[in-house]
Amino acid sequence: MEDIKIERIEAVIVDLPTIRPHHLSMAVMRNQTMVIVQLFCSDGIEGIGEATTIGGLSYGEESPEGMKLTIDTYIAPLLQGKSALSINAIMALLDYHIKGNNFVKSAIETALLDAQGKRLGVSVATLLGGAVTKTLPVLWTLASGDTEKDIQEAQTLLQSGRHKAFKLKIGRNDWKTDVAHVAAIKKAVGPDVMVTVDVNQAWAESIAKQGIARLQEAGIDLIEQPILKTNFDGLARLTQYFTVPIMADEAAGTVSDAFKLAKLAAGSVFALKIAKAGGLINIQKQAAIAQAAGISLYGGTMLEGTVGSVASAHVFSTLPKLDWGTELFGPLLLTDDIVKTRLNYSNGVMEIPQGPGLGIELDMQQVEKYKRK
Ligand code: MUC
Ligand code: MG
Structure with a gap:
């Protein structure tokens, strides 16, 4: 194949309202801000990607405004004129010149994979070795900030069959x-419905010991990131102490974090997120570490919109064992979308688009409508 160059990269900030306030330990979201990346190649093919975080700078170390600036000022000029055909070479170049900034790197890698898939007529999952499934289980997060409203929401969703499992956000x-x-x-939901709890680092280890004991008694299935992300030893102690599985989310950021956690047996489950890991290929590396260490996997979200959720779905679909399913419900938390065809969620699963690349297309009128001016 003759060489194909990256001609230009554009990034826009898009703000979409949420269907209700979403309460997390560190922020209350009333809208979601996404950085949408378009990567234009010399063969006329365009790849798309998404860099999204939660609550400005309250969750991760990259803000939407900072991510756009990083792309415009550092990444676009660095990649202009480079070959679009070796994604590994581009990611190595990015790692050499730009430290950290994994959320942005994930968006760029997604756009490169989308373009390459479109070029070769195969899906992103196929580029990553092939999917083992066309659907993924997706739970829903109850986080309205009110117990009664959460119960009602759960009952409505169980009746419609859209979701069969829930995650609760606590720590506020x-x-x-x-x-x-x-x-x-x-x-209220009963013993047959899986319920997990995400503390988002809010508890001291001593409180976590008391809190998790009560949650375990109440029949909760999984406890996510109860303590500070940097307290790997504490996470190992909790994992050993309790029967209920403990999941590392914020702690399991990079491939190297996954290795260190696995060495310490800190966490019996890892929440995988393309943003934290710096891309889809790194998810497969984290998954390999977890698999070798006997740690289970969960497909996490940074509450991305459709572009980021579909990118995550493609790589998650290549993992032979995703014991805890996924939480790729981000698009459902938003009142509207910026893609031409919205995703299908029913019967507790999402359908993964099967077309070339990500298998989705931006609706540029919608992007224009919600673009930050
Ligand atoms: C997190 O920490 O897991 C994922 C689902 C949700 O409601 O919040 C996110 C963040
Ligand atoms: Mg979490």
């Missing part, structure tokens, strides 16, 4: 109040 209140909130929801 006194731990006993939070545990009572979780226990009430678990009791």
Whole structure:
């Protein structure tokens, strides 16, 4: 194949309202801000990607505004004129010149994979070795900030069959109040519905020991990131102490984090997210580490819109064992979308688009409508 160059890269900030406020320990979201990347190649093919975080700078170390600036100022000039055909070479070049900034790197890698898939007429999952499934289980996060509203939301979703499992976000209140909130929801949905809890680092280790004991008693299936992400030893202690599985989310950022956690047996499950890992290829590396260490996997989200969720879905679909399913519900939390065809969610699963590349197309009128001016 003759060489094909990257001609230009454009990044826009898109703000979409959420269907209701989404309460996390560190922020309340009323809209979601996505950085949408378009990568134009010399053969006329365009790849798309998404860099999204949660609550400005309250979750990750990259803000939407900073991500756009990084792309415009550093990445676009660096990649202009480079070959679009070796994604590994481009990612190595980015790692050499740009430290960190994994959310942005994930968006660029996604756009390169999308373009390459379109060029070769195959899906991103095929480029990554091939999918083992065309659908993925997707849970829903109850985080309205109100116990009764959460119970109603759960019941409506169970009745419609769209979701069969839930994740609860806690850590904003006194731990006993939070545990009572979780226990009430678990009791309402019953023993057959999987309920997991994400503390988003809010507990000290001593509180976590008391809180997790109560959550375990209440029948909660999985505890996500109870303590500070840097406390790997504490996560190992909790993992060993409790029967209920403990999941590393914020702690399991990069490939190297996954290796260190696996060495310490800190966490019995890893939440994989393309943004934290710096791309889809690194997800497969993290998954290999987890698999070798006997750690289970969960397909996480940075609450991306459709572009980022589909990119995540493609790589998650290549993993032979995703014991805890996924939380790729981001597009459903938004009132509108910026792609031509919205994703299909029903019967507890999402359908992964099967066309070339990501298998989705931006609706430029919608992008224009929600683009930050
Ligand atoms: C997180 O920490 O897991 C994922 C789902 C959700 O509601 O929040 C995110 C962030
Ligand atoms: Mg989490």
